[in-house]
Amino acid sequence: MDFKIRCGCGRNVPVPSSAAGSQFRCTCGQILSVPKLSELRIQAGKAPFERTTAERIGQMVADNALPDGNQCASCGTVTGEALKVLLVCERPWQRHAGIWAKIASHAFVFWEWLLSRHPEEPLGRELVVPVPLRMCAACATDLKRRQPQHEIRRILEDVPVYDELLRQYPGAVAMLDV
Ligand SMILES: [Zn+2]
Numbered sequence: 001m002d003f004k005i006r007c008g009c010g011r012n013v014p015v016p017s018s019a020a021g022s023q024f025r026c027t028c029g030q031i032l033s034v035p036k037l038s039e040l041r042i043q044a045g046k047a048p049f050e051r052t053t054a055e056r057i058g059q060m061v062a063d064n065a066l067p068d069g070n071q072c073a074s075c076g077t078v079t080g081e082a083l084k085v086l087l088v089c090e091r092p093w094q095r096h097a098g099i100w101a102k103i104a105s106h107a108f109v110f111w112e113w114l115l116s117r118h119p120e121e122p123l124g125r126e127l128v129v130p131v132p133l134r135m136c137a138a139c140a141t142d143l144k145r146r147q148p149q150h151e152i153r154r155i156l157e158d159v160p161v162y163d164e165l166l167r168q169y170p171g172a173v174a175m176l177d178v
């Protein structure tokens with residue numbers, strides 16, 4: 001996106017975010033020093049850094065903005081109860097799923113892959129995001145007993161910010177707090 005910085009000539013000069021921290025020439029000819037991206041974002045009234053969906057959800061949960069609404073996500077009954085759900089978004093074996101599939105048929109690929117890896121490169125990290133749902137006690141008990149992945153996923157997808165996260169991590173697994 002473009003940010004605006006003020007030139008001595010009075011113009012508000014639109015500068016692309018790619019120009020942050022460098023210099024930009026106004027149409028009047030003056031060379032302007034463009035602030036760092038974080039400063040440009042603050043001046044534009046935004047958070048200094050772009051946050052990930054997972055970080056935004058974490059913040060919303062901390063702020064008690066989630067779960068939202070007062071209706072059970074499953075049966076629609078008005079309720080103040082919530083179901084604790086964790087979404088395990090990333091696991092080492094998921095990130096390297098493609099490689100592991102190859103290993104199954106060609107063992108030598110595994111060695112090629114091992115040799116090509118930098119020793120300090122992590123195999124992957126686990127990203128676990130709390131995705132609490134507004135849910136009545138009866139529905140929560142039922143879900144905990146059955147643990148139906150597909151159904152839980154469908155319920156999560158109805159919450160826009162959870163849907164966004166699920167699109168980023170299609171292999172994510174939902175875990176219910178039992
Ligand atoms: Zn100017």
Ligand SMILES: [Zn+2]
Pocket residue numbers: 072073074075076077135136137138139140
């Ligand atoms: Zn319910």
